[in-house]
Amino acid sequence: MSTPWQARRTSRQPLAARTVAPREPADPARISRRVVRRQAKGMDAAAVTHALKEARFYARQASRHEDLAADERQRAELAGWEQIDQLLAAAPGTVYDPDTYDVVQAELATEATAATEQEAAVREAQRIVARADELQTLREPGTLEHAEPRESDEAVRDELTRRAGPYVQADIDAWLARAPRPLHPPGRP
Template sequence: MTATEAAAALEDARLQQHMDRDREDLADDERGPAEVAEWERIAQLLATTGGTYDPEGDAVVQDELAADRRAEEVEQQRLQEQQQLAARADELAAHVRAGRLDRTVETRPGDEAARDVLIHRGDYHPVVDGWLAQAFADRSGHYADPAANGELEFAGRLAQADPEATDALAAWLEHSLAPAELAEAGDR
């Protein structure tokens, strides 16, 4: 695109914006002013460089494309994390239904979030809390990593204040469900 073509496109955009100003359905539409502003920018760029317009050499366009790519990567990562979290929640729910969510199943980073997914889906069972509490008290699974324990600062303070009470709480949570309740969880 040459400077002359950009100037003509700018005039067309201004004319269209002028013609659309009285249309109620376009009263809040920002595309007209944005289009005029972009054509003004391109026309000014070509007027100063004297060359032809190439989006490949336009720093503004390239910055916008790079920002779009970064946003897409962030969104893809978020979706992937959600899928992994949902899969872990499915796995935990299957263990609960089978009556096998016990010390043989190691906790992983993100299990607390998987618990929240179970609650949100209506597939939560208190066995999950007992399992997490026991793993925390034992410092097993991902709780063996000191960094993971920082996520549950309040529980760490309780454990330091009275380790025996923390162990007793974990044991109580583990055994608080009667066998009939565990069987019900397995029927879900």
């Protein structure tokens, strides 16, 4: 019987620690636009004009300090208040509602499309890592020849090479050369 503090030993050792997909860097301008829209929602022209004056005051104060002068977020916030002020000046007697402006809707649609594309890229990277794990598991006991190749196994080969080096690539290249190619990609007749 083993003691609880002893490490369990397994025969299979991973080649390398899995890496997490890099996070998208924060966009200070986009964050500022969202903050301004949220704050301005329901404001009338007078309230927006007051908020614009405050934003200009803070921008002037920040311009006096070297470390704050290049603050992209502050400039985007000021530009957002100016844009809202212009929109409400063109339509007197209304309140700001971001859902009614085409510019805002187009920007939100662009952001949603970019997020969808990023999510698809992350899913594809995860699929490649999972297939690489599968092929590595088959490669270790020597049963790789029994696996059927898939359309994207070249990308998987690159992942295995990145993890362990060219000796794995040689095994996978030999397997890809010997394995019969399917006539049609998976899912197609």
